[in-house]
Amino acid sequence: MSTQTVTIHKILSASCEEVFDAWLDADGMRVWMCPGPVTSCEVAMEPRPGGKFRIVMTAPGAEFVNTGEFRVLERPSKLEFTWVSSRWGNRETLVTVDLHERGTQCELVLTHERVPHKHSAGELVDGWKQIVGKLAEHLGIASEPPIATEEVKENL
Amino acid sequence: MVRSDIHATVLNLVFGAIADSTRRSILDRLRGGALTVTALAEPYAMSLNAVSKHVKTLERAGLIRRKIRGREHSCQLNARRFEEAMNWMSYYTRFWNDRMDALEEHLAIRQKRGTK
Numbered sequence: 001m002s003t004q005t006v007t008i009h010k011i012l013s014a015s016c017e018e019v020f021d022a023w024l025d026a027d028g029m030r031v032w033m034c035p036g037p038v039t040s041c042e043v044a045m046e047p048r049p050g051g052k053f054r055i056v057m058t059a060p061g062a063e064f065v066n067t068g069e070f071r072v073l074e075r076p077s078k079l080e081f082t083w084v085s086s087r088w089g090n091r092e093t094l095v096t097v098d099l100h101e102r103g104t105q106c107e108l109v110l111t112h113e114r115v116p117h118k119h120s121a122g123e124l125v126d127g128w129k130q131i132v133g134k135l136a137e138h139l140g141i142a143s144e145p146p147i148a149t150e151e152v153k154e155n156l
Numbered sequence: 157m158v159r160s161d162i163h164a165t166v167l168n169l170v171f172g173a174i175a176d177s178t179r180r181s182i183l184d185r186l187r188g189g190a191l192t193v194t195a196l197a198e199p200y201a202m203s204l205n206a207v208s209k210h211v212k213t214l215e216r217a218g219l220i221r222r223k224i225r226g227r228e229h230s231c232q233l234n235a236r237r238f239e240e241a242m243n244w245m246s247y248y249t250r251f252w253n254d255r256m257d258a259l260e261e262h263l264a265i266r267q268k269r270g271t272k
Contacts, residue, residue, distance in 0.1 A: 004171060006248045010256040014263045022259060028266075032258035035251055088244060108256065112248050 008110040016076035016099040016106040023079050023097065029055070038064075049073050053081070068095075083112065173217035178202075179210050183219060183233065190223075190232040 012019055022028055024047035034041040037059040045053035048070065055066040065086045071094075072080035079097040084090050093114050100107040173179055182196055197207035211231060214220045223230045
């Protein structure tokens with residue numbers, strides 16, 4: 001299945017540690033994460049694997065909210081996080097930042113992928129639980145979630 | 157959610173369709189205006205049937221529209237589909253390039269100040 005991928009290369013005159021740390025520094029990010037017409041940029045983050053971030057960009061007449069979750073934080077070589085933007089219909093996308101030491105410089109390779117939507121097994125189970133619950137309601141009987149879950153798992 | 161799933165399917169069809177060089181060439185030639193499938197097939201070293209299959213793939217992706225007049229099938233470009241797919245990529249290519257330039261500047265300023 002084809003997806004869209006954007007790849008950006010950049011050589012930075014800094015150590016990979018400095019570049020890595022800049023991605024997890026909310027105060028610094030406010031300065032460099034403001035695109036063109038954006039007048040203010042608010043950044044809140046929990047800089048740890050599984051931690052969430054929220055970047056709100058305010059432009060005249062528009063506000064974009066970008067949220068995500070840090071998946072991989074391997075100082076100083078790799079960051080991976082999900083990226084969900086209100087500008088693009090809140091679809092979950094994935095950003096990977098790879099940092100390679102090049103002498104005294106750092107080569108940054110950023111890959112931003114649109115991930116095709118897959119239903120995880122968990123989502124399916126949740127979906128079926130709801131359906132089974134509604135069916136039970138419809139039939140006028142009380143549903144017992146543990147039993148329904150077991151049955152669904154069997155069927156998967 | 158349902159709407160964005162449909163959107164994703166459309167984008168996958170679009171990108172699948174333009175992954176092939178013959179199909180890209182067909183699209184390029186249609187920029188000049190509508191052509192019949194026979195006229196489209198002319199420059200390619202492949203059967204009319206093979207070209208017709210490429211046209212169908214492009215049609216499914218919504219990149220071209222086919223009009224049938226009697227025996228002749230004429231094909232026309234549907235530019236709107238392109239825009240949808242390309243907008244995302246060009247937006248983020250620019251967004252991240254600009255952000256990385258800003259990051260470079262930010263790091264340089266910090267280094268000058270001697271703060272780490």
